[in-house]
Amino acid sequence: xxxxxxxxxxxxxxxxxFARLAEGQSPQVLFITCxxxxxxxxxxxxxxxGELFELRTAGNIxxxxxxxxxxxxxxxxxxxxxxxxxxxxVVCGHSHCGAVGALVRGDDLxxxxxxxxxxxxxxxxxxxxxxxxxxxxxxxxxxxxxLLRLRSYPFIEKKLKERQITLHAWYYEVHKGAVRAHSAxxxxxxxx
Numbered sequence: 001x002x003x004x005x006x007x008x009x010x011x012x013x014x015x016x017x018f019a020r021l022a023e024g025q026s027p028q029v030l031f032i033t034c035x036x037x038x039x040x041x042x043x044x045x046x047x048x049x050g051e052l053f054e055l056r057t058a059g060n061i062x063x064x065x066x067x068x069x070x071x072x073x074x075x076x077x078x079x080x081x082x083x084x085x086x087x088x089x090v091v092c093g094h095s096h097c098g099a100v101g102a103l104v105r106g107d108d109l110x111x112x113x114x115x116x117x118x119x120x121x122x123x124x125x126x127x128x129x130x131x132x133x134x135x136x137x138x139x140x141x142x143x144x145x146x147l148l149r150l151r152s153y154p155f156i157e158k159k160l161k162e163r164q165i166t167l168h169a170w171y172y173e174v175h176k177g178a179v180r181a182h183s184a185x186x187x188x189x190x191x192x
Contacts, residue, residue: 025084027080028087028088029045029047029089030054031052031054031090032057032077032089032090032091033055033090033093034058034059034060036098036174041054053084055076057073060143060146061073061099061122063149064152065153077156078153081159081165082155086165087166088167089168090168090169091143091169092143092170093171094174096134096175097139099119100126100139100142101135101138103126104129104138128141143170168181
């Protein structure tokens with residue numbers, strides 16, 4: 001913890017670099033990814049403060065849209081689209097994902113009921129080779145499912161029809177530092 005505290009102390013000693021951020025934010029991209037500590041959106045994309053609006057959830061799950069009982073995830077997505085006016089949404093899964101791996105393997109999650117119940121939103125359950133530590137097939141299928149889920153949000157559906165927003169599916173390879181993007185033409189994840 002101490003190295004993090006030391007960096008935080010030094011970070012605050014450069015106020016001139018951050019003064020413009022007090023004027024507001026206007027990110028162009030909503031980046032939805034996993035809470036995994038190995039996935040750092042700004043590091044992956046090279047984004048500076050104010051350039052990405054981030055939503056991080058266990059397993060980069062986009063829950064079903066429900067206006068009568070909204071989730072914090074749906075509120076974040078709605079804010080990014082309707083208030084901030086993002087033009088792109090990236091759903092980025094990653095190799096070695098514990099959440100998707102647990103789903104692919106069918107792990108017993110009764111000891112962690114909040115995790116179990118959250119992961120129940122990942123329907124249909126991703127499939128893939130249970131013995132694959134990267135869970136590549138399962139994660140990639142899961143990312144595409146989350147994009148379909150996003151399409152069901154009424155405000156996303158409207159923006160898509162008006163061609164005001166673009167959805168992207170990414171797969172980050174933790175062990176390589178490489179990103180693959182889904183290509184609609186080939187229906188495969190290809191190197192950026």
